[in-house]
Amino acid sequence: MKEIKKVILKKGVHTKIVRGNPWIYDNEISKILGEINPGDIVDVYDNSNSFIGRGYINPNSKIRVRILTRKEEEIDKDFFRERIIRAWEYRKKLVETSSCRVVFAESDFLPGLIVDKFEDILVIQTLTLGIDKFKDLIVEVLDEIFEPRGIYERNDVPVREIEDLPQIKGPIKGDFEPKVIINENEVKILVDVENGQKTGYFLDQRENRRALKGLVDDAEVLDVFCYTGSFSIHALKYGAKRVLAVDSSNTALEIAKENAKLNGFLDRIEFIEENAFDLLKNFHKEGRSFDVVILDPPAFAKSQRNLDNALRGYKEINLRAMKIIREGGFLITCSCSQHVSPEIFQKVIESASYDANRILRLVEFRYQAKDHPILFSYPESLYLKCGIYQVLKKL
Numbered sequence: 379m380k381e382i383k384k385v386i387l388k389k390g391v392h393t394k395i396v397r398g399n400p401w402i403y404d405n406e407i408s409k410i411l412g413e414i415n416p417g418d419i420v421d422v423y424d425n426s427n428s429f430i431g432r433g434y435i436n437p438n439s440k441i442r443v444r445i446l447t448r449k450e451e452e453i454d455k456d457f458f459r460e461r462i463i464r465a466w467e468y469r470k471k472l473v474e475t476s477s478c479r480v481v482f483a484e485s486d487f488l489p490g491l492i493v494d495k496f497e498d499i500l501v502i503q504t505l506t507l508g509i510d511k512f513k514d515l516i517v518e519v520l521d522e523i524f525e526p527r528g529i530y531e532r533n534d535v536p537v538r539e540i541e542d543l544p545q546i547k548g549p550i551k552g553d554f555e556p557k558v559i560i561n562e563n564e565v566k567i568l569v570d571v572e573n574g575q576k577t578g579y580f581l582d583q584r585e586n587r588r589a590l591k592g593l594v595d596d597a598e599v600l601d602v603f604c605y606t607g608s609f610s611i612h613a614l615k616y617g618a619k620r621v622l623a624v625d626s627s628n629t630a631l632e633i634a635k636e637n638a639k640l641n642g643f644l645d646r647i648e649f650i651e652e653n654a655f656d657l658l659k660n661f662h663k664e665g666r667s668f669d670v671v672i673l674d675p676p677a678f679a680k681s682q683r684n685l686d687n688a689l690r691g692y693k694e695i696n697l698r699a700m701k702i703i704r705e706g707g708f709l710i711t712c713s714c715s716q717h718v719s720p721e722i723f724q725k726v727i728e729s730a731s732y733d734a735n736r737i738l739r740l741v742e743f744r745y746q747a748k749d750h751p752i753l754f755s756y757p758e759s760l761y762l763k764c765g766i767y768q769v770l771k772k773l
């Protein structure tokens with residue numbers, strides 16, 4: 379075996395690593411023994427020289443080391459096979475696996491690696507240099523375990539730039555049409571793995587979309603930030619009378635329209651291309667109202683720095699939505715910003731309800747789907763929040 383370089387941590391840092399956190403920041407390292415190349419496998423020691431884990435290093439990233447294992451084991455094909463099979467077994471136990479997230483990076487003890495399965499197509503992202511170096515090996519393993527029709531790479535993601543990795547996308551195994559129809563809950567959705575956002579589709583909302591069941595019977599629904607229209611289609615499937623789907627992107631609305639057609643709902647859905655902030659304001663002015671409003675915006679807080687602005691944005695859309703919800707109707711409100719904790723998000727919703735002069739009754743507070751597991755020892759793994767509230771006037 380090749381000699382493995384040593385990284386020694388500063389005093390006290392080992393606790394979080396021992397507890398299960400996989401990230402070591404640049405300022406948590408006391409010394410590195412030997413010459414390091416970006417992406418190298420390194421052994422991590424605490425300041426009293428005890429081995430605590432093995433991971434990969436990138437001297438160009440603030441997150442300098444990501445732990446892969448807490449054993450002195452070889453990082454090779456067998457290692458990846460065992461980890462991916464474990465991740466797959468978890469999905470087989472907990473979710474419908476025809477389409478699901480198979481590997482959710484750090485949450486599946488494979489930092490930097492995302493694998494989504496859309497029927498017989500796999501989409502992968504290798505987001506860090508350390509994991510990107512194993513891409514070919516990982517593809518081989520995936521091919522052996524899943525025998526997919528094709529594997530597609532969606533490495534056109536800005537975070538790769540932090541790791542000095544290029545933006546690339548395209549098929550890496552098989553020659554196939556990069557569009558696939560998946561079954562989600564009780565509806566059909568067309569997934570475009572080449573041009574769709576992220577890996578092609580937001581699988582993380584699957585269980586939250588299903589939570590519409592029972593809330594939308596005979597309802598008039600407003601689906602804001604609709605993108606693929608998946609919430610809209612679910613609402614129609616679960617008995618909504620009519621849905622108005624809104625997005626500022628025409629391309630998104632075209633996809634939503636295709637999905638509505640695929641499910642035979644074109645006669646009960648309308649589409650509007652508009653900025654959500656303007657639309658919600660105008661609807662209030664015009665006295666328009668709905669039984670159910672769904673808000674699923676993009677991440678407003680991309681970093682800790684713009685948190686205040688982001689919170690103002692969340693408050694504004696939620697306040698405006700509450701004002702146009704009919705008495706006793708429901709607000710389904712999401713935030714996928716990892717920098718906004720569930721507590722902060724709930725505070726924003728609470729504060730919006732006071733300004734909107736409404737009383738909110740919490741029906742359910744939900745998170746990302748089960749195939750995007752959350753680790754206590756790695757709080758960054760919790761990013762999606764979905765609050766379902768009944769909106770009431772004061773009695």
Ligand code: SAH
Pocket residue numbers: 580583603604605606607608609624625626627630652653654655674675676
């Ligand atoms: N609800 C969707 C995912 C939404 S992704 C689903 O279930 O698949 C966020 C969407 O918000 C994107 O499609 C983007 O085009 C849209 N968007 C971003 N800013 C917007 C704005 N200011 N007004 C309306 N839509 C916006």
